[in-house]
Amino acid sequence: MTGTDEGRLHTAVLVGPEGEHRRHRKARQKAATRIESTARDARKAQAKARRDAEQAERRNTTYLPSAGESGPAALRTPGRLRLPKHQDTSATLAGQYPFLAEGGLGSSGVFVGQDLYSGGSFVYDPWVLYQQGLITAPNVVLAGIVGSGKSSLAKSLYTRSLPFGRRVYVPGDPKGEHTAVAEAVGGKAIVLGHGLSNRLNPLDEGHRPSTVSDVEWAMQVASRRRDLIGALAETVLDRALSPLEHTAIDLALRDAVRSAEVPILPMVVDRILAPNPADDEDGRLAEDGRLVGHALRRLVAGDLQGLFDGPSTVRFDPSLPMVSLDLSRVAENSTLLSVLMTCSSAWMESALSDPNGGQRWVIYDEAWRLMAYPALLRRMDAQWRMSRHFGIANMLIFHKLSDLDNVGDQGSAMRALASSLLANAETRIVYRQEADQLGSTAAALGLTGTEQKLLPGLGTGQGLWRIKDRSFVVQHQLHPAELAAFDTTTRMTEIARKISDLDVPSGISNDQEES
Template sequence: MNRRDEVEDLGRAQLLPAGGESGAEAGRSYRRLRLPAHRGTSDVVAGAYLFLAEGGLGSEGVYVGQDAWSGGGFCFDPWVLYRNGFITNPNCLLAGVVGKGKSCLAKSLATRSIAFGRRVYVPGDPKGEWSAVAEAVGGAAIRLGGGSGNRLNPLDPGPRHDALGDPEWAVLVTTRRRELLGSLAQSALGRSLVSVEHTALDVALAAASHGSETPVLPVVVDHLLEPTESLPGATAEDLARDGRDLAHALRRLVAGDLAGLFDGPSTVAFDPSLPMVSLDLSQIQGSDQLIAMVMTCASAWMESALSAADGGQRWVIYDEAWRLMRQPALLARMQSQWKLSRGLGIANLLVVHRLSDLDAVGNAGSEERALARGLLGDCSTKIIYQQEVSEAPQTAVELGLSSAERAQLPDLQRGEGLWRVGQRAFVVRHVATDEELALFDTNARMLGP
């Protein structure tokens, strides 16, 4: 085509009407082309747009693995997500049946967070699985029982806030101690304390604190059994009678097979500069109730040490938390601690086997059951590893999963989890290095040499 032909074509194009050139099969129409609107369900539309993928949570934070739906990398940081408004609190719940990799994920999140300046604390490790991890990253594992000689005083006051005067500090410490002792006694007795028992406990705690700024459990028990003070309308004999059951419930923690654990001043110091600190309880044997009480005592000691507001951003990991969740009094105490953790820069990670562990607390519709449900509501991030087929319907209801998300639960492979972060959902394949797998492996004894 020469220059003359190009000019003629350009002139012809400028003269064509908007409706097109006239003539047969020219596509002319006297009306504007209007396509009918199409309506369909989200399931149908999802099939029509095959290549749309979730954008993820961004690249900030700890690398976890691969997003199974988009193929991209998946990163997670509860503090960043909270700052950006994606979640309302930094707490996480991790649930999954045994042997599907939830423990490996928890340890991976913890150790990788250290590179971002975070510190990690495990206030109760019933199996001792975190000890090697803590020592490998330059932290410490404090072992209790089994002839270790270590002793913790759960009534330690912890670090003092500079802004608090003497009266305010005294009230705070006394309240913390009273709540701990009351929770332990309720768990041991299997019932709530009555008013006269609360009075007996207050008097005994006050008497034990007069002789020392940091009382110890045996002294509190002694003052419950043999009060040295009285109140208007309540003699020492009355207080002894009212606090008798309470005293014998608390005595279980300072006598018998638990002697030497919580019956005197602490023999170990908490070092907040370490990247990870774990309390190893694997040498302590007993019923689930007793282990839960031991975990609560150990947690109280560590939580008091973590109460400093300038401690930075920290993970607190409650492994084998189902033991605590079956004790309403201990569960209530843990939830009250969670209410304070956000202001201290703490993100809690609760590790359980299944969401139905929540139903082991109290009867349907009871206050105890509502308390357990409230703990789930305090976790903006839920990570669900493979569940039994019978558990899938309840899990879907609890988390508000869609039908597609619910269908994923029984088919999740080892190391895969459904992440519910705020109102968004992801299926994530956890990626771990060979060194991490060797350190985090909890199946070595089952697999053999």
């Protein structure tokens, strides 16, 4: 083959099928590019035409001037309305939004009265709110000056809860205000005092829960008796007991239980002052418990005798709708009052720990008197901490929240316990307060400035309800029958009525009558 033939062969290869495919692919790419470019130009032309049409339409449209038509067609006065600029806080300007009010707590529970902000009904029930997750602690703190209506509110809350299956325990009623209410609802009021036949044995076993075995019950009774005698001794001595004194009480109580199925306090006192020789190995037990023995002797043979020196003549019946311990006969003796409260608290503990006991209100009226005693304060704190476990709602009634500052010294354990009671109550109800109490009340509850200013102007039966982080101003409403049963001003009104009914003798001048 010659050189010329070889060149022709290579040229044929270059222009073969593979070269043709390459030329066709380039041609297709150029054609696609031309089509896309043509479509893009068409879209641009359409958009430009649309803009031109809109601009032409705007140019051909006649608008009114910004100030409106001129002349009589303006339908307005010649001068413009000019308002001065106003600056205010967001709390004040929030009132410019109409028809906004607190949604309330729902309709499930006990009717209390009227929400003064929304105008609707106000309903409250700590157990319902706990089930809904709105609160985590069912305890209530209620504060208000004399005559503000706080006692009526407390009685209304627990009596209206009775139809819902709740029960009410009042472990101490220093003024006897709850006695008539307990009798009216089919409950019982236990009246204790000098000269009465009622006696209270602090060492009674108390109510036994149905789910407790014999061994557990024996251990619970022994522990409760030890704690109770120790608390009584601390109350009378007004100090904490030493380890030696605790040992003297423990050995005397154990010896008394061996000699009687249900021991009474005189037995324990006798064994503390004269111990069993079998228990007194070193001969010093009588000396170790001498002060405790003489302190407890006041309850059985001293100035406090007559109430604890024999078997109980009354029984705490947890099945009743309401049980109240009326201490109005001993209210003048603070030591005796605290001793009775300690005993009644021990009575209730076994009933409160019963899992089948249901939901119960526990009312602590005149709490400022009860919290002055460490033993009582510790028992109250324990019950408040276990309220969810026991299914109870505690209510602490004060005149003013600054009463908590009078419990113990600043930084003391008692002050810390008193503060914990407030911390474990997510429902705080504040009725009218004096002007000098506003600062301490606002600090204790974390009130806003607006809420603080409301307190002095609240009327009778009106209260500021702080439920966790929500606030309500509520007017408590009473049925006429409730008003007659809950009235705490009977004595004052009766005296005033009798004075007004006295006939003024004739011949006395107006000046003499007024004097």
